[in-house]
Amino acid sequence: MIAIVDYGMGNLKSVHNAFKFIAPAIDSVVTSDPKVINNADRVVFPGQGAMPDCIREIEERNLKDAIIHAAQSKPFLGICIGLQLLFEKSDEGNIEGLKILKGNVCRFVSSKTEKIKIPHMGWNSVAHHGNHPLWANISNHEKFYFVHSYYVKEANSEIVQGQTEYGQKFTSAVAKDNLFACQFHPEKSGSAGLQLLKNFTSWTC
Amino acid sequence: MTLSKRIIPCLDVTDGRVVKGINFIDLQDAGDPVEIAKNYNEQGADEITFLDITASSDNRDLILDIIESVAKQIFIPLTVGGGVRSVNDVRRLLNAGADKVSINTSAILNPELVKESSARFGSQCIVVAIDAKRVDDHWEVFTHGGRNKTGLDALEWAKKMVDYGAGELLLTSMDRDGTKSGFDLELTQQISDAVEVPIIASGGVGNLKHLVDGVKLGKADAVLAASIFHFGEFSIKDAKEFMKNNNVEVRL
Incomplete structure (x- = not known):
């Protein structure tokens, strides 16, 4: 059985529909x-x-222990904020995350030479780092749908599974043992996204 | 490799049926929103927008059924607009499977709706639609298909809506809408430069070059079109290939 964690934030129906x-x-x-x-x-x-x-809702619903336990013990897929929450700290509200992974979350900023739109919204390509089983049958540089204003900075290079360019290179997918997390929305990324979810359903780690 | 410019077909829906775009070939039921959305998805649409133009309140809930059915079969972002009046309307559309909800007239009548909805559901799912028309040396916001003047300056209104939490703006030139003479590039570019959020350009697309101009000269992040796709003149794939050949990053 696949459990999709509901902590009252946003529409989980599309993830459920996709599975x-x-x-x-x-x-x-x-x-x-x-x-x-x-x-x-x-x-x-x-x-x-x-x-x-998100953190407040997780705490109010007493979900923190169950999430941390799952992230350390069975196939676990974080999506979007579900990736960001795994890290130590976020600039968004200067709040601490679940600290399962090392690194921080910060906001996109335009550089002096290039104005970028925030949120980073739309289809962007993901360069694979390594051959993670969740990339099976997905081309390197395939485009996925993103919508976010914050991104993970300073993740350990050994957990980086995907990188995307938006004003700068940023980490768009990470993996560690039984855990995989992506900044993009596989449930909204057409056939490539569905392939990733399918890979997750058969992933043995 | 960078962020692709999006191409968004827009479907006008009334009483549960698509009213434009009935000239599709190979559809079993040409007015069926699910069939049409599927067809656009197969052509490579980056998102699909549904505009509910249902006049009677009795049939308004039909859009919820449509979104539910589409969201079960099509896995790209879905935006719904038309007749969104309350936070509860936003909630119901999101719960039905919409990823973004577009607010137009109600944002003018009640700007707090944008603030409350974005605070509750996140800016990423709140699009503010602005219908602008040139008046003397600037653009004003209009409602009711360009008939009613609001007196609001479009540029100032765009900035205010972003401050209120709009995550994206859908900008329609009422001067160009239906003319097939191309986007109002000056309007699009000025608003795109003035705000941080992505801009969807709309109104006036008559050929594929207009789409390229919209992103290159108008600085739009996405382009929305109805008739050029609906009547089979061009497919989404034609549009993307044309844009790619003109050095616009697209998802093929």
């Missing part, structure tokens, strides 16, 4: 029950909105 579409035989549930998360075979940690609100 039902690519893997109709696999049971997937949207849940805010720590017990269901603990019992799931795989856990998806999506998210949108502002990070301080």
Whole structure:
């Protein structure tokens, strides 16, 4: 069973729809029950909105321990804010994350020479770093759909699985042991995104 | 490699049916929003926008059913606009599977709606649609298809809406809409330069060069078009190939 963690932030239906579409035989549930998360075979940690609100909602729902446990013990997929929350600290509201991974989250800024639009919104290419099983059947530099104003900075190079260029190069996917997390939205990235979710459903780590 | 410019087809929906774009070939049911959205997705659309132009309040909820069905089968961003009046309207559309909700007239009548919706659901899902028309040496915001003047300066209004939490602006030139003479590039470029968020240019597309001009000269981040795609004149793929050949980064 795949548990999609619901902490009241944004629409999780598209993630759920995508799993039902690519893997109709696999049971997937949207849940805010720590017990269901603990019992799931795989856990998806999506998210949108502002990070301080996310942390507050996670704490209010007593989900922190279940999320940290899942991120260290079974196939775990973080999406967008679900990636950012895994790190130590975010400039957004100057808040501490779940500290599962080392690194910080900061806001995009335009440089003197190049104005960039914020949020970074739309389709951008992801350069693979290594051959992670979740990249199976996905071309290097494939485009995925992004929408975010903050990004992960100073991640350890050994966890970086994907990089994207927006004003500068930034980390758009990370992996460590049983955990994979991406800044883009696979559930909104057409066939490439669905392939990544499909790879996740069969990932043995 | 960098961020692609987006091409967004727009579907006008009333009473649960698509009213423009009925000239598609190979569709079993030409007015079915799900079929049309699928077709656009296959052509490589980067997003799809649904504009609900339903007049009677009885049939307004039909858009929710449409979004639900589309979101089960198509996995690219979906934007819905038309008749969004309250935070609850925004919530219902997002819950049905919309990724972004576009607010137009209600933002003018009640700017707090933009503030409240973006605070509650995040700026990333709030698009403010601005219908602008040139008046003397500047542009003003109009409502009701360009008939009603608001007295608001479009540039100032754009900045205010971004301050209120709009994550994106959908900018339509009412002078150009329906003329097929191209975007109002000056308007698009001025607003794009004035705000930090992405701009979708709309109104006036008659050929593929207009799309290139919209991003190169108008500095738009995305281009929205209805009729050139609906009537089979050009496919999304034609548009993207043309843009690529003119050195515009697109997703092919």
